[in-house]
Amino acid sequence: MPANKRTTPLDIQTTTHDNVELATSVQEISWHLSADDSNRKLVCRSHHQTDRESLPPQEAAYIINVRYAPVHQPEALVYGLYLDHTAYVNITIRASPPPNVEWTVDGKVVPQGHYEERYSALEPQYVGNDEYNVTLVIAGLTLEDTTKTYNLRASNNLGTTDYQVRISSSSKPPSSSLDVAAIVGIVVAVAVLVLIVLLVLFARATGRWCFGDALSYGQVNVEPNTALLNEGDRTELLCRYGRPLTYCRIEIPGENKVLNLSPVWSKTPGFTYYGAGLNAGQCGVSIERVKASNNGQVKCSLGVEGEELTGTIDLVVALRPQQPIIELISKPNREGFFDEGTQFNARCSVANGRPPANISWYIDNMPANKRTTPLDIQTTTHDNVELATSVQEISWHLSADDSNRKLVCRSHHQTDRESLPPQEAAYIINVRYAPVHQPEALVYGLYLDHTAYVNITIRASPPPNVEWTVDGKVVPQGHYEERYSALEPQYVGNDEYNVTLVIAGLTLEDTTKTYNLRASNNLGTTDYQVRISSSSKPPSSSLDVAAIVGIVVAVAVLVLIVLLVLFARATGRWCFGGATLNTDIGPDSEAQIHPELDDDDDDDEVQGQDNGHEHIDTTQQSEEATPPVTDKLEAQKKADLKKSAAATAAAVIAAGNSHKNDSDAPKPPNTSSSNEKQLEQLGDAAAHHGQNVALLESPNGITLLGASKLRESNGNGHRHERLSAVERRAHDEDDSFEYATDRESSVYNPTTMPLRRSHDDAEPTTSTEQSDLLQRGNQLGIPESRFSRWLPKHQRELLEKQANILSGRTQTAAKPTPPAAPPKPTKNSQATTATTTATANATIKLPQETEI
CATH class of the missing domain: 2.60.40.10 (Immunoglobulins)
Structure with a gap:
């Protein structure tokens, strides 16, 4: 096969011998060796004008030997084994030098030449071309054995390789279709074959190339132009012309007479006529055994139509050179040692060869791969015989690894044969060096x-x-x-x-x-x-596949959890979702109103109206539709909130009907219309301006705190309005608090001051008394960071509107009041008389606290 390696350009060197100019072609090849190059033959083939079918192209060959670790190969499958029989699990591996092997089955190590339970590991058997058969014998193959993976470890001094083998009791391997590469290769091979056939047919039809007659009139053609032979070889030399010949005469160096040759006679032993005959224009000689004295030019003389034409053939008889010699240019010390780091120089000479010998360097049978000088050819003449001496030098800096290694100079020559291998010279290098460092x-x-x-x-x-x-x-x-x-x-x-x-x-x-x-x-x-360590095995230096897979899975799960948390926070789902307060009272809402009258300070008993069993239907009065409920839990929350809102509105109306003025006078029965009008006015005002309220979480439920204004009269009779601690801006649309809160937030966490008075203090109300929203929240003992929230304006408006509606329904649908019980005697009879006037002039206020 073509080498397809890096080569130098063809170098043509001309020489003159006996006034004859001859040419020598030189080319070099180089590449990095691999395991595939071992035991392969490197061939240098010459192509020349004189090549014929009888004289094919000449060539020189060299067998390349490479040392390498066991070659890796994919998982092997051994099939055709029989259950309940002894099974031979065989795999062929390549390695040089020979490998040591050990099998591992179910965690049990079986070295070569040993056995473990039913498993026996045989010694590797060499089968040629650096290939070894490695066999594991299984006594009594079971079905379970066919499910296992058998691990093989092969190692030599150049490395270690692991293999995996699976076995099967099936009689055939699993089918595998041709891949794309195989199909392309087949198509290309067929195309090349068809092309070659067409070229051969074309050449035969046109008489070209090897099928044509290369003779031309007026010129003698010779085959070969140069013949390079070893002493004792047989050869044929041919001169041709395009016309019939009358005679054929050949002169051979070293022979005393000229050979007059013809197909019909042979008068000189060892030399016979060669060719198709004189009438075919061919004059040739067959030499039985070439002698060293035959080296030179062979001359042929052809008689053609009364003229004599001549041709010459160069006959080179190779002479084996002398043994190579290594000469040290850099000298060792008296003991024959070099110090580490010394520049080592040596010269190799191969003398008296014909043609010149090539030189290659090796260190312990491996290519040296050191810096060398170009090959120097020196010619000498001895007894009219021209011989050549080849010289080359090598040099490098010595290290500890070079100690006790053998430097080899090997010559390569035309005369090398299987019985005469290349000659070589060797020198053992001794180096002195400090102890070599190595890891822990x-x-x-x-x-x-x-x-x-x-x-x-x-x-x-x-x-x-x-x-x-x-x-x-x-x-x-x-x-x-x-x-x-x-x-x-x-x-x-x-x-x-x-x-x-x-x-x-x-x-x-x-x-x-x-x-x-x-x-x-x-x-x-x-x-x-x-x-x-007392451990039987060294610690593993790398993570195994299971550990790597575990780490990858753990990282993937962690990333997934982080993404889910970010998604939940961004969308407000799952545990990050906030509770939504829905105070709408839908068509299916129900509320029971229990208005009660407050007891006065003198323990007067006032009978109230019991509306506990009256059903309030707000289906027609509800102005906003109930939002759709998407799951059972949200529906339960919605129902609870609707009931709470209805109860709140009812409590607001009940509290407004039972309001006490400053003189603690009982309310006359004719104040119903007045209360209704004032409540309607307050509702309108709240709807127009909105109202700040807060939801307080307490053990009893949720408390709704209002932030209405407290109107009081001073000593001069003028009325002043004391605003709550949380004060509204006059033209603020969103009614948010002014305690440095974020208007976009629905959570309000102010800092409050402790109350100076209790809620049920009996002292009269003063102008400095604090009755604002925050203080009332603090009275209930709620933590300061949690008790206040902001209620949206549309929900407040809806509560007020529903309160007005419920109030009107309650007064309209109220049952007749039962006869009032006789009033208790009171100490201050004038208080009863003044109640009517005080109540008429008093301002009806919504209560500040309502329990939901």
């Missing part, structure tokens, strides 16, 4: 109450001296301190040393400590930290 180490699997061996492997050259520090106590190597003993470092190869601290009688407290190790040599000092 964790030693796990220790047993409490047993002797614990805390082990850590470090790299250093020359050998390090170590000391441990535990709880501020220093324990040098080869010494002990209380329960701690520091052993001498043990060399394990490749500049690695095992450093061990022995703890006698491991305790739980020991597992909470951090153990500090200091390693030093003459090139530096390095500190390490070690933690220990």
Whole structure:
């Protein structure tokens, strides 16, 4: 297949040999190796004018070997297993070098070559091309086994890869249709095949390309132009002309005589005629075994119609070069070591090769990937034989990782065969460096109450001296301190040393400590930290899938809750919804009015009218329709509020009919019309101006407080109006309070002053007495921050209007008053006489408090 890799432009180098100008083509290729490149053959193929069917294009090849971690692959499905039989779960993986494997089934780990209950893990079997068959044997396959997922972990010194395998007792794998890529590939392949067939047919019909006769009259054509052969190879050389030949004569370097060749005779052993015959215009020779002395130009002479035409073929017999040699340009110290950070320079030479050899560098059988100089070709002549020497240099800065590694210079030549592999030279690099730093180490699997061996492997050259520090106590190597003993470092190869601290009688407290190790040599000092654990397995370093899914779900639920709360606050739903006070009295409302007369201070008994059993129908008088009720709870609230509003209106009328004046005189029976007129006037005024009221929450229910004006007479006989503490603006439309409240808010929280008098004080009312809304709310013991609310104007108007209607209905539909009981004797007989006059002149006021 075409390489499709990055290549340099074709470089043409010309040389002159025996007054013959020859050309050498040079091209380079490069790419980053992957696991797919392992065991693949890299081919360099030349294409030349002399290529024929008998002399196909020449090529050189190289097998690429790559080391890589086990290659990941998607979940595998093993099907066709039989229940109640021994099942062989097989998966093929690719890795180089060979992997170590272990299976995990239901949390049980089964290493290769071991078994666990019914599960046995076989050793990986190499099947070629870096592929290994890994098998898990299940004794007595059950239906439950087919529902499990079998986890396989394969690892080598280049990495670790996890695989998942599922098994099935079905005889066929699940069907899968061709994907788009496969369909496109099939279509393209068919199209290319059809195109090739058409081109071949066109070439045969027109006699072009390989189907045409490339001969032209007056010119000798040779095949090949250059023949590159190894000593002992067989070859055929051909000269052609477009006319019949009378003779064919060929001169070969290293042979003493000229070969006169014909298809009908052969007089020189090892050399025979080659071609379709002289009449076909072909003159060729077949050489049984090429010798090194045959290197040079082969000359053919053709007799055509009394003339002699000549042609030449370059015959190059390859000579295997000498063994490569590595020469150190930068010298090591007397002990053969380089210091870390030193610039390393080496030169590789491959001498006396024909043609010149190529050179490649490796470190421990891996491409070096270091800076190299261009390949230098130096030619020499020995016994009239021209030979070439290839030279290349490599250089880089040494590090600790380069110590004990093998630098290889490998030559590649035409003479390489399977029996003669590429030649190479090697040099072991030794580096001196301080102990190499590494992250904090964790030693796990220790047993409490047993002797614990805390082990850590470090790299250093020359050998390090170590000391441990535990709880501020220093324990040098080869010494002990209380329960701690520091052993001498043990060399394990490749500049690695095992450093061990022995703890006698491991305790739980020991597992909470951090153990500090200091390693030093003459090139530096390095500190390490070690933690220990009695756990059988190391802690997981990353979140598993279940933890990640849990976190994502928790975050999603939290975001959803926050959005719902914001939505509820914005729309006033659920627990954020406020109660709506609806004081409308609809057509289905009922109210019972119980007007009563107040007792006077002298305990006079006045008989009142009992209207407790009278039904008040306000269906015709209601001016506003009842808002629709959308659920049962709202309907219950609405009904309760309607009943409360009706009772409030009835109480207002009853209180107005039982009002007492300052002289405590009984009300005469002829004041009914006067009270009705004043109540109607007050209702009109309230409807025009509105009235401030407050709803007070108390243990007995809700109290409606009015803010009407108190009219009193002073000593000069003039009447003055004392406004309540909450005073109305004269032209304010919304009737909100003036206690620095937000006019857009329906909640009013003023700061009130404590009352100086009680509600039932027997002293006469003075001009300084406070009777405003806020003080009356404070008399009931309601908290100052909660007892006042603002009632909308349309609801106040409706209450007043309904009160007027109910008052008129009550007076009209009132039953005849039963005979009044004889009045009690009173001490002041004049008080009764003065009642009529005082009541006539008194101003009827709505009560300030009404219990709902």
